[in-house]
Amino acid sequence: MVKLYLVRHGIAAEREEYTEDALRPLTSEGKQKTKQVAQQLFKLGLRFDLILTSPLVRARQTADILKAIGLSSQLEESTHLTPEGDIYSWLTWWEEWHQDVNSLALVGHEPNLGEWTEILVWGEAKGNLVVKKAGVIGVQLPKDGSPVGRSLLFWLTPPKFLL
Template sequence: MVELYLIRHGIAAEPEEYPNDADRPLTDEGKRKTRKVAARLSELNLRFDLILSSPLVRARQTADILKTAKLSDQLEESIDLASDGDMEAWLSWFEQWRQKGDSTLALVGHQPNLGNWAEILIWGEARGRLVVKKGGALGLTLPGTGSPVGRSQLFWLASPKFLFVP
């Protein structure tokens, strides 16, 4: 089995402040809260074999904070996790990653993708009901073999306010 954590990027600059959405960074508040979330995840003894991040600045900054908190030694980027990411391509990547024998993976990305992907993994279809808050995390257990679509189980959903005291 694989534990998959879907982590949404922290609070970012407003879209109208940046002509290119991919360039929007975390705000100072977003960095501060993300560091608190990362510290709490560390206190909960979470460790990831790999943190896979969207290449968009706000997600990459979030992933860097998670790595700095020693939640993983490995950090990679994947265009599949961008806000217009391709789940089918990610599933292909995931199958190859799973073959290496690793068992704990964190994806840092965007809403609504993370919520939709979780629903597809759990129910086989996106229902638009799961929302991962900025700086929040969702945990799924994926089967050790075969397609995880429609065969995964939700075991954890935490908004940032439940991960730290502001």
């Protein structure tokens, strides 16, 4: 089994402040709260073989904080995790690559993370699962075969429970 943690980026600057959405950084509050969440995850014993992040600034900054706290020594960017990303293209990549990974963090955006969780656990997205900023969802993926509709939701934590 593979433990997959879906982590939403922290609080980011308002859209109106930036001409490009991809350039919006975390606010100082977003950095502080994300660091507190990461420290709690570390205290709880979470460690990731890899952190895979959206290349958008706010997600990359969130992933950098997770790495700096010591949750993983490996971090990579993936366009699959952008707001336009598609779970099925990510799954194709994952099936070819995941052999040595037992614990993986995906740092991304809403509504993707909630919808991806619904697809993995229930086989379809209904838009009912929402991940708060700096929130974490844990899903166990089966080692063999498609994880769609066959995964187990084991953790759904808004950041307020980790602060």
